[in-house]
Amino acid sequence: MRLRIAIGALAWALTAPVVWAGPDTLELTIASVPAASRAALVDGRSRGHVTIYPDGYAWCPSVLRAEDGTYHMFHSRWPKSLGFLSWLTHSEVVHAVSDRPEGPYREIGVALPPTGDGRGDWFTAHNPKIKRFGDCYYLYFCQTRGDSFAVNGEAKRVEMARTGYRHPLWKNEARPNQRTFVAVSDSLDGPWGVSAEPIIQPAKTITTLTVNPAVCQGPDGTYFMIIKGDKPQATGFVRNQALATAPAPAGPWAIQDKPVIDDLDTEDASMWYDQTRKRFYAVFHAHTFIGLMTSVDGLNWERAKQYRLSPKEIRFDDGGVWKPERMERPFVLTDEKGRPEVLFVGCKKGDLAANFALTLTAQDGAN
Numbered sequence: 159m160r161l162r163i164a165i166g167a168l169a170w171a172l173t174a175p176v177v178w179a180g181p182d183t184l185e186l187t188i189a190s191v192p193a194a195s196r197a198a199l200v201d202g203r204s205r206g207h208v209t210i211y212p213d214g215y216a217w218c219p220s221v222l223r224a225e226d227g228t229y230h231m232f233h234s235r236w237p238k239s240l241g242f243l244s245w246l247t248h249s250e251v252v253h254a255v256s257d258r259p260e261g262p263y264r265e266i267g268v269a270l271p272p273t274g275d276g277r278g279d280w281f282t283a284h285n286p287k288i289k290r291f292g293d294c295y296y297l298y299f300c301q302t303r304g305d306s307f308a309v310n311g312e313a314k315r316v317e318m319a320r321t322g323y324r325h326p327l328w329k330n331e332a333r334p335n336q337r338t339f340v341a342v343s344d345s346l347d348g349p350w351g352v353s354a355e356p357i358i359q360p361a362k363t364i365t366t367l368t369v370n371p372a373v374c375q376g377p378d379g380t381y382f383m384i385i386k387g388d389k390p391q392a393t394g395f396v397r398n399q400a401l402a403t404a405p406a407p408a409g410p411w412a413i414q415d416k417p418v419i420d421d422l423d424t425e426d427a428s429m430w431y432d433q434t435r436k437r438f439y440a441v442f443h444a445h446t447f448i449g450l451m452t453s454v455d456g457l458n459w460e461r462a463k464q465y466r467l468s469p470k471e472i473r474f475d476d477g478g479v480w481k482p483e484r485m486e487r488p489f490v491l492t493d494e495k496g497r498p499e500v501l502f503v504g505c506k507k508g509d510l511a512a513n514f515a516l517t518l519t520a521q522d523g524a525n
Contacts, residue, residue, distance in 0.1 A: 182452045182463045184435060185523040186498055188516050193476040199510060204262045207515045209254065213238050215511035216252075217245065219502035220428075221259065221491045222288045222295075222346070229256045229491075230346050231263050232288040232297060233504075233513055236272075242511065244319035246328060248272045249284040251299060253346070259491055259500045260515040269350055270299060270341060277352055279303050280339075281315065285370050287428070287489075288346075291381075291407045297341040297350060298371040304331030336367040338385060340408050357409045360387045363417040364400040372427045372440065373407070381407055382456045384418050384427040384440055396423045399442065401457065418451060418459045428489040431456075432496040435522075441467060441488040441501070448488050448503065463523070472505065472514055482507040490518070 195207040202212030209216050209231065218234035236249045251270035254263035270283035280301040287298040306327055307314050318325040318332065337356030343349060358368045364387025372384040381404045389398040399419040402411040418427065422444055429440040438453040439462065447469055450462040470485035482505035491500040501516040 182435075182437060183522040184432070184437075184439070184452075184462065184498075185464055185521050186450075186467060186501075187519040187521075188468055188473075188501060189519065190473045190475040191514065191516065193474045193478065196474055196478070196480070198512065199480070199507075202510070204264075206258070206262050207260045208512050209233065209261060209263050209515075210510065210512035211235060215242060215245070215506070216513045217249075217504040217506075217511055218285055218487045219504060219513040219515075220287045220489050221500070221502060222290060223259070223491070224346060227257075229259050229261075229263075230254070230288065231256070231261075231513070232269060232286045234284050234286060238509065240316065240319045241322075242506065242509075243322040245282070245284055246302075246322070246332065247282055247315035247319040249282045251283045251286045251297070253348075260517060267347070269297060269348060270352070274352075276354075277301070278354075279308060279311070281307070281311070285338075285487075287371055287373060289373055289407070291375060293344060294407075295343050295346055296373070296407045297343070298338060298373055299341065300336055300338050300369040300371070302332045302336045304335055306331055334366055336369050338368045338371045342408065353408065358383065358385055358402055358411040358413070361413040362400065362415060363390070363413065363420065364388060364398045365390050370426050372429045374429050374431050374438070375407075376431055376438070376456050377433070377436075379405075380456065381405070382429065382438070383411055384429050385413070386425050386427070389420060397425050399424060399427055401459070403456075414457060416458065418453075424449070426487045427451075430490060430492050430496050430498075432492070432498075434495055434497060439490070439498075441490055443486045443488055446470065448485070448501075468501070468516075472516075480505075480507075 195205045198205045198208035214235045231254045253269045254265045256263045280303045285300045289296045341350035341352045366388040370386040383402040389396040402413045404411045424442045426443040440451045450467045452462040453459040472480040484506040487504040489502040
């Protein structure tokens, strides 16, 4: 009997993943933004650390460092003429480039328009996340549809944009059809081939919709995705962060039994794997702060040591503090080893919305 137990234990040990990560000791310090960049909030012209447009809202920043050392931002933008809630209907994904991670970023084109050939009756392109896996670039994003938009679709989208969340088509058709897609290209300049169908559907720990995709590859080659949906059986409006895995960047994706976050109403996750610390990390936005989660295996998540990463405010190096009405869509740019370098966030106040680049310093503190 003892021999059989010993052999069984040895077989399990040979097949189980080996994890050598110690306790989480990551500490991130957010640098102040140069005071000169604050002028962007007045004249609507992008500067270092601030990406903004005079006639559009900038949101959902996602950045990738190319092989030539340039930095490529893919972010959402939609027209001010239709109001802030026209992200529901008219969001597009813009491609901009800079020689420095903090910018300024120069627009070079629209990667994904609000509607397009090959996308059927799906509309709006939102929540982009740009990744490179192998020789291809993967642009994850979400869009929506509804049967009622088949006739006079543009007029109905404009009406819904101006009405917002109270519009019956948003509640009954568009929101329940929000899904995540992926566009693939062998060049950051496109063209982008969009998946014909959503790559992930609500299951297990989320219902209604799949949005805010965040994707990274683990050390064993497995692909991990954090995806937002509604919390099943929740009383009131509560959003959950589900965890899915796949053998390839485009799927097939399978939602796992255990969510990343289900004890707090959150959204907008962005994840990465830190090769030095041998840990996964994910930032997210809650109602009053930007938070940080961590995992050793990518499947079982817990609060990071620095769980409350940042209050919702922008600090300038002259001592000034700007407090936006909304500070969301956090994204962390890392180096080639997965060490954090820049925190990007989308901020809104009044009739402006801009993407901020906040320089990070990473170190290990006492456990």
